[in-house]
Amino acid sequence: MNISTFIYVFTLVFTLWLPVIDALSTNMTKNLKVLVSSNDFPDSAVALLEEHFTVLKSRYINFGEEGLNENKQELLNLIPGCSALIWVSHHQITKELLDKAGPQLKIVSTASAGYNNCNLPELKARGIKLTNTPDVLSAAVGEIAVSLMIAAARRFTENLDQVRRGEWEIGFQKVLGQDLRGSTVGIVGFGGIGQATAKRLAGFEVGKFIYTGHNEKPQAKEFNAQLVPLDELLAESDFILLSAPLTDETRHMINKTTLAKMKKNAIVVNVGRGDLINQDDLYDALKNNQIYAAGLDVTTPEPLPKDHKLFTLSNLFVLPHIGSATVRTRNDMAILAANNVINALYGKPLLTPVRL
Structure with missing residues (x-):
């Protein structure tokens, strides 16, 4: 077999097997759990995550009193075993929540430009990556x-x-x-x-x-x-x-x-x-x-x-903190937050990393 024939056969076999490899890869990542902290995270971004992972989403909004009470307790119940957390909230990420998550938590992806509520010292100490959503808003x-x-x-x-x-x-x-x-x-x-x-x-x-x-x-x-x-x-x-x-x-x-x-x-x-x-x-x-x-x-x-x-x-x-509150912008923020999680869990470079 000459080199040209070998390359042709190799390319053909690789092309035929590529969908199988992708399917196997996706099936493996389906074992990874991603927690979305608020029930108002856009469906388009949830669907994107569900193509790759098992997505858990709070039934409650993670803002105001509901975020401090019902939502907080549900997140503590849901986060054990999760590999990623999408933070849709103005509330603080607590040490208690990170303790509950366990050592497999790899990334916190916040759907906001600011991240002063993301407990940077704790994330850095635990080796957890952080991303935000600048520019799109x-x-x-x-x-x-x-x-x-x-x-x-x-x-x-x-x-x-x-x-x-x-x-x-x-x-x-x-x-x-x-x-x-x-x-x-x-x-x-x-x-x-x-x-x-x-x-x-x-x-x-x-x-x-x-x-x-x-x-x-x-x-x-x-x-x-x-x-x-x-x-x-x-x-x-x-x-x-x-x-x-x-x-x-x-x-x-x-x-x-x-x-x-x-x-x-x-x-x-x-x-x-x-x-x-x-x-x-x-x-x-x-x-x-x-x-x-x-x-x-x-x-x-x-x-x-x-x-x-x-x-x-x-x-x-x-005004009641509506700076980024347009349909297009909030959807763009959510998609970026989701893609940061996908890249992190596939070992690819983060799109908008925060230096810790």
Whole structure:
């Protein structure tokens, strides 16, 4: 048999056996269990996982009181023997849950960009990999960031109250707001969300973009954005966007001291995490008109109690953490989270790993 014939025969045999090999591989991975922490994880991603593994899914939502009570207990019952955990929640991953899982747990795949609730020290100590879902939600969160800027600048809280009361303040100088046109927008956290927001603001004729961070971003050139120290950003910005991750360094970065460095017409918008802001200090600054307004998609806690003092302010506009809440974005996040699990359990490179 010459070499050409051998290659032809080998290729033919391999092609015929490939479906069999794939089937055997799939049957082997069906023994692996994947736990989905919340009952509202998209069906499209569950179906993708079920092609490869045995999927267990909580009957309860993993948010709010239900997540802390019924869901928590069910997860403790379901997780023993699982090889992967898809975390769909703003609640903390507890040491108790990881202890219950056992040593075969290989990966936690969180369906979110942030991962401050994922107990990084415990995951690292146990050799468990962690992934998140950045970038796929940047466009949707950027849209909410722009919406909050407009809502706070144009005094939506006051104006909506007028409409509901049927008592409109009519006059040439009544309820005047601030312009995005010609303004300086300072972005704290010029990653995917910060850049997506800048891209969407371009059509509003913003005067200048500045940002702060540890390093210059090559993408900043697209927006003529300039890297500046935080103090300079606070002093110059008309709009201050918080889109940074929550770390020990960024926790309560907006506080009495930093608020005092802002312009009187400054508007603070937070689409990152609630604890980027000391809310007591923000309340004082808004109540005393030390800054102009604020728009929040994230708070501490979530949900914010309906009798919270922040809701007494007319220069604050609050949304219930809906930054990524579109059909397309949530589905994309779920599919990415599922594919990270598939890659991890097949020994392939992770798509969006978190460095522990």
